[in-house]
Amino acid sequence: MADDLTRIHEELASDGVYVHPSLRGLVSKADEADLEHQVTAAEHTTYVVVWPLRDNDTYGGKASDLLTRLHDKFPDPGIYLSTTTRLEPTDYSSVEVDGRQWGVPGQPDGELNDYSIEMVVDLEEHQDVPSAMSRSIELLSMDPARVEKLQDKLLAEHSADYREENPREDDDGWLPGGLTTVVVALVAVFVAWRVAVSFRKQAKPAPLPKSALKQIRAARARETLSLAHDESQALGEQLDELEIAPGDDQQAWQAALDHYAAVRRLLTPEEPDELDAVGALVLTRRGRDALETARAGKAWAPSPTCYLNPLHGRAGKERRVEWQGRTLEVPLCPDCLTALRRKKAPDILDVVRRGKPVHYFETDAEPWASTGYGSLEPDLVTRLQAGLQ
Template sequence: MSAPAGAAGQAELATRGLVGHGTASPGQKIAEALRDSPVYVDPSLATAVDAAQKRELVAQINETKLPIRVVLAPLVEGDSWGGKPEQLAQVVHDRMGGGPSILITLGDLPDDIAAREWPEGAHQARHAAAAVFFQDDMKGAGLAKRVARAISIIKAGNGDKVYEDATASLGTPKPKASDGSEGTTGKDADARAGSGGSPLVRLLSLVVGPVLLLAAAGMLLRRRSRLRDLTTPFALPRSVFAAARQADEAGLRDRASEEVVRLGEEARAAQGDPAAVERALDAYAAAGTVLDRARGVVDLAGVFALVAEGRAALSKAPGALPLCFFHPLHGPAVRRIPWRPLGRREQLRVAACETCLRAVRTRRAPEVLTDRRDGRPIPYFEIPAEDSVWAATGYGSLLSGDGDSLTGRVQRGDFTSTLA
């Protein structure tokens, strides 16, 4: 399978089934709707943003002359996006063929919105949307008004400053008037003084005030951490694996196809070592080969392992570990550990995720991915190596190094030779 490029490549991938298997994926459906209108509203949110409000948002976007798109779809754990706004935005962007774009979605907190843009930071869109959550006059405002405010800030191009201003007071006590009554009427001052004299109210103010302050500060830190994490290139979000484990086979296939498309876009856009880019493109092609002919969850997990190998090639971080040996849908491993398969004398060194690492250290059986042999489920690594490239390689854990890779194994036919 070659690596198609650009919008034409997206069309080819759709034709070949890499963006759905017989029917359009949720991301493809949204992308198609956005070609008709820059604002997509899921039917479940029609009461939150009605037809008139949608028309106003469309007019506002058209007036900016910017490539802004709004996707208002509910985000819940286990959905097609793993409940993550950044995943939704990335998938829709890929489905629309890439290129300069600004996508506004719901955020991952109640009454929150989020934005991503390509290229990153061109219009400070991420902070523009994030700032709305903290603006006093937006508290209790409807969804359409919050989106409209974000669009206005994006148009102005000063999202970073607006975000800093909106969050500057978090964690900072409000200044007190010298006589306790500045800026209030005499009645207000008397009432405040009277309430302040209540021991119960004073106690509540001492207890509740710091709790709310800590909560607000924690929320800000989480948001700032999320904004930083999203700028890390070529990261395969753990949310992808969390959602993949909850999906049925058809849903897992859709998720795998989305990650293959995303890897292809990242590899073609990457700058740097040409050899690394070539390895990523080879991994992209190998992942497409496996996805085209995947027989079940075990092969689809191999697609994710190949995508991870391609992303590792693009990343500048040294010594990237493969996916978890025991169950690759647990996500990237955190450490290599010694492990002896039950009933065998030889000891292996395998890559394990945090959960499986704790299980092995406490002498508990880790959760393992199973394959079928003679009609019964068994750990995938108990399949004879000649019958399964995944058993032979442990999804990357058992590779010998020195240029040995999952991509190379697939390219030389180790996967297709095992197909019945």
């Protein structure tokens, strides 16, 4: 990692832009030259880092971690922009840019001062890295009030598009996937992102009989349990076959063993509760990650899963979600973020309780509900052990 940071710093000190060699297919030499010209002309010292972030990499897939470590090692003042794990567009998301700043006159260190910039780039749905990064630099040079007006305009357009595609009927009933109707206000951690997103009833297809819905839910529960058994068995076999090598991280190894032991306890009953089966999957995947990290000789820390649905895997940025009068800052996966941005209902994990579908975090299933399967409180193993005592 130290060599990575040194290479990045040397290139930034030279021309203000670093492009990882593996991403040359996304950012050409000509694109890089254009970005270099932009950062040279910027009002404040600006740096651009194009890095192949991945969820399970040294930086946990977080641009904030990469940039913070870079600045800690080489504390040059300025505005730092970086790519995220969203390097290419998909059917559900566009290219994303993240940023940090240090030593900018009159502005606090840390998050970008004008947070509307990231929101505008996201709403404009840029399809390639050069476009998203160039637009970010351009927005940095604009008056913040103008950027905020642009953000409001884009939000209004997206909202109008949503209303046109999804005519509102009434406020009662069900959302697709059996979710109860709720109103969720997604407000970014940043004050500038003042967005309220309402999930309304969609135009309904012909309703399924209750017996069919019950069978569908039962099938989903069986699938989750089967997957938990399969993945935990694979982890157990890995742990049996491997031995701790001199270069391995012993604490990470122990974490892998502890997670596997917790999984076996959860799957001991003949028919575990569906939320326990989901918990077993989350713990198994954390155990596997801990084992891989141990074998690489690195310290391990659990990565948060998506708060709305832990089956979505690792989460990215935290967002402030207002839910039934409560406000939480929770990590969300790219799919849920995209659904919220597009004013669509995210795929929230729900289960049947007393004959009615409810979201998992509205149940009394612990430690899952209060910790968000580790998204709010990372140490799931300790919480689980405390509950079993």
